[in-house]
Amino acid sequence: MADQVSAAPLDRVYGVTNIKTHVLFLLDIDDGNYDAWRKLFRTHCQSFDVAGHLDGTVLPANDADEAWTKRDGVVKLWIYGTLSKDLFRSTFKTGGTAHEIWLRLETFFRDNKEARVVQLDHKLCSQEIGDLSIHAYCQELKSIADLMANVDAPVSE
Template identity: 60%
Template sequence: MEANPPRERAFGVTNIKTHIPLILDFDDHNFDAWRELFLTRCLAFDVLEHLDGSSLPDDVNDAPWFKRDGLVKLWLYGTLTQPLFRSTFKTGGNARDIWVRIENQFQINKEARAIQLDHDLQTTEIGDRSVHDYCQTLKSISDLLSNLDAPVPDRTLVMYLLNGLNEKFDNITNVIKHKEPFSTFDDAKSMLLNEEKRLKRYQKTLATTDNASSSTVLTVSTEKTEAEVQPR
């Protein structure tokens, strides 16, 4: 017989966040990752039955079962944001009840959130942002859609990326569009970063040239003025 079985070790967990470093949040769309971590932790401590409903107390006096179930309930509540805690909390019930309420909240809103995120992805433009920040925004939205079981094909993500660029990237946009084979998102991002650097160098050179020209004009103008005031 194991000296310290997993179920007993579970009671040594004083802070569940050290084992599940995610706080479930509607805005982060991290339900799938949180669910996987939580299920894995419960499996490791041999209390998974309190989530899947495969175990029930022998009777109302089954103290060990109720203690384990209470522990899992605390784990659940300890990994929720305050708004999600308030919408999920109900007195009484067991860990399975809480688990089902959480799943239902995320499943009900899943489709609507996916539609909104897809719209955001299609309408995002670079504006005044750097290429890095722009690409990071698109990738983050794409990752959120994947978490909602609505993954965006890489080719489609590249097209969204190109559609949101402004006219200064027209040349490199045409290159990427006609590249064979079609560029991956990472390749397109790399090409855009290089183009951004080239444009910055060009602008810097142009500014230096303009300053030099202005200085020459000023010098000629000053010399002419001095020549005009010289006594004949």
């Protein structure tokens, strides 16, 4: 009976049939939402006791650890299920673990920091109010400033 209780949290991972009901938006190259996606996705994995598959702290007991392989497969499906089509095409490789995919995404977004700073700075400096309300315009400026802070280029007040 004790074995069933301890196994129950790991079995919950198989109950998530649609990851998009838990992670409410797609990670997209152009949306600048990596940090928000990363935090939400990691929190989701923590609540299902599989965050170790992301950070590499949970490893298979041996080459035949089928339970670990299945859970890792579910986490990989969750990751791929929350990527935009373009990002999926850019980062997909056959094989590998959820941890390797997680690191590949981290590298993809973090290695492009300088280019992203230049792009966001240009967007901030050239943002026009156009047909936006004052509130919407200010929200857009704040959003750009937040994205710049996420890539270690905070905008002063």
